[in-house]
Amino acid sequence: MVYKLTLTLLTFLLIAPVVSAQETVAASVEATVGDPPMIDSSLIPAPPSDIKAVDTDNDHGHSITVTWELSADDGSGMNNVLSYEVFRWVPFLMDELDTLRVELARVAAEIDSVGRLTGELKDERAVIWAAIDDMADQMPEAHRMYPEGGEWRLLGKVASGVATYDDTGGKDRKVSDFIPDFSDLYFRVEAVTSDSAIRAASGVAGPVQSYGQWFNTGRTPVFIAFMFFGIMTVFFVIKARRGAELYVRPLAGIEAVDDAIGRATEMGRPILYVLGLGTAADVATIASFTILGRVAKRVAEYQTELIVPTYDPIVMSVAQEVVKSSFSDAGRPEDYNEDIVYFVTQLQFAYVAAVNGTMLRELPATNVYMGKFFAESLLLAETGALAGSIQIAGTDEIAQIPFFIVACDFTLIGEELYAASAYLGREPVLLGSLKAQDYAKAAMILLAIVGVVAAQFEWNWFIELFHVVD
Amino acid sequence: MKRQIPLMLVLVFGMFLIFQYFIPHETSEKAYEFLLDWITIIGIFAMALAIWSLFRVTVAKVRTRKENWGYSIFTLVGLFSMMIFGWTAPNGEGWGWYFIFVLSVLMAIGMLVQTMSVKSGRGLWAGLMFVFLIIAVLIGIFDNAWSFHFMSAEPLENPMFRSFFDFVLMPILATTFSLLAFFIASAAYRAFRARNLLATLLLVSALIVMLRFNPYLTPIFGDYMARTSNWLMNVPNLAAQRAIVMGVGLGIVATALKVILGIERGYMGKG
């Protein structure tokens, strides 16, 4: 008993000074914030006024835009406002969420150090995840308790003269910048002078809730242009299907393909088809597949050899499929061999070395380069020229077009590559889309001319019509 | 039916991705991220197919003793030795039996290729393959100087991996790239000829742009050269580039629309 008493006494003696020191600090903080008697009140600037907080537009939520009227002493009056500090009322539940995140980080570090996900760690992590989700779900409720169970926290600073602040957080509950949607948020702004103790607070803005939008109005011009073009394409496709005659100017590069295949057959040499460095998602590569289909069909008919080294695994798989069905379309499925299309490497210059080696060893009669090309364009095309092959190229990479023009016999420039598929197929539905492109181009030229005039007369509203906000 | 289902998938996902661009909402973001994950997953499977294709084509060259088949052996050795280096790392100072292990694995693969290549005496080569394989497995089990790491970054620090990367691969890549300088020289020699008015204009502007920074000419021309070349770059050159970009942009949208609506099916092997 005596022992216990002594211990309590000792504890009290040890803790008391700390507690009282804390109390003093708290008191002094309150003194400075609540009622600053030590400060020359004539130096206190006018507070920022008319504070407003609204959900940030055109985003996925989790963000509030705060605006205010500048303090009267910012840029005029005493002119002593140096910056504005923006505060948000945060419930203490947020701190508990942070504790869970620290726990989660600890588990993640442990998983890293073990090097794999053990069952135990996985369970532990799942428990924390569930707790985080649970707590995040309670956020709207915790915010409704304002002003109980929380405190004002500093979000950030902006320089004097600025009257807006985006409180942008994330949607990921596991990251500390998470701002809950559909919760009542409150904001306050303080004008701060060079002495950070001398400041003036605005009123409170709120409650305001953040939420995501279902349409990005900043992208309206893109939407209108897309709808216009899309409808036009469909219109011309339907028109073409009904039998309207559509003219397409001849493309020398595509016409040359047939001759080149004939030449290869006569010479008994192979044809090399390069799909470029693009992925299967690049439209240039998709257009190239169509041309490959055509080349493969002819190759099958003439029984010439075809070589297709590829750079991307998915492109390889698709190209194999294209060549295979072209062979069966030509009535020679038995001639198809899976090794016609093969994978080389995903290193740019190693790929160049491999293809150049193939060119110099096999001496193909014709090289076809269609798709996306970068620094390797000239390396390939010059080696091909050295090997004495007829070369046909097409790419939408502007920087590479000059190289191909210099080193190849025929070059499809930019969109001609896409037009090639329509030209090859000669199907009216494909030609229809070319017509739509022509009309869209005419519209563009017209708008560009009007834009020049608008810029001359400073019709800014016209220019604003085309402004896309990301 | 075999063609209908893929076309439906293209339509659904294509339309979704178009409209996703205009929808900032969290739900659309999540769906987008989910689809992006799928691209990675499909890519990994395709990579396995791709390496198999490379292996088969290379082995075929060796098997048929096609012209210059010796290079194919280098390809195979490079492919497999880098794979082994990329999956193993020494544990301490010594190498132990590491190199004998690497050699045994390569020999086993070599014997496999040989077994596939020859018409008679397959049993002998297959037997040798098993011998090498057993040696490799035994070293792998009993040698503690090094170990396998499949899911970590440690092998990147494997001195063998690093040396091959830094002292073989990188110089070769840099050399291949630098060949561009020579090819530009020979291409320029053939291309820039004053065949007609337009070609002459091209030649003159090319000379101005090339000579603009020449320190020996500046005292003669002042900054006139630099100003003219800047004008050439920023006015005629840029105008032409923008025109091509606009055409390309429209072409991309049109082609994408055709693919999504199932009008263009070339990528499915139907030209």
Next chain:
Amino acid sequence: MNILDKMMRLDRRWIFLFLIVVCVVANAVEFEVPILVNREVQSIYDFIDSLPPDDIVLVAIDYDPNNLAELHPMTFTIVEQCWRKKLKIIFTSLSQNGPGMTDQAIRDITDSMALDRTYNGVEYKGREIVNGIDYTFLGYKPYFALIILGMGQNFRLQFPTDYYGTPLDSLPMMRGVNNYDDIACVMDISGGNITDYWISYGQGRFDFPLALGLTGVMTAQYYPYLGSGQVFGIMGGLLGAAEYEELTENPGLAKDGMRIQLPAHIVIILFIVLGNIGFFIDRRKRKQEGGVQ
């Protein structure tokens, strides 16, 4: 005429050989190429020169060893200028094969910074460069567009630790440094399309001063951004690097390389001129022959 005929049908391998001979000879002979500094390079120098000590510059090393020959000199000269001026540097390396090379480059530069140097009679004292105090190397993460966007919020979002595994908050120079607001400028040295993302996602969104160091072939593409004010300076190719070395009074690889590049350019121009002479004579000859017939 016979010689001209031959010249017209000149095998390109002779051109290659001639070019390499010129390069080798130029490399062996000692001479100095006068360097004239362009405005777009000067403005980068002026900007960095005007920064007070302890300001932070973000140097984005976005190239692979493929482009090392052209871009390494830029990295060396800019980084040395910053450290001579006692600025601090945050390095990033958003190109797949870049981080190892960047790490090596940082080591090389810190070694060279430790030595005293004299140029044009001015002495530059060597000093020790310390990781965490003078620089931080954040390393590599895939999907550069996301990384550039993420760093606008907080460097710690994408890089909780630096390349060597140290948490950012344990590095003295990173305390209180959160995002682009806390740095003076971004210098992107790049050999690929990452530059587009620094312009549109980085500068476009977060409005920091951005300067570019680019390979020679890329340079022309980025001049429009100089005019629009999105970029305050461009260093193009080896020549740009040489100009910068001249400005910083720190001659190095690029200035040395000019001795080779300049004759090589002259050779190319010479070949173009020769090709044209041959072409004209050939055409005249054919016209005359046509006249006879």
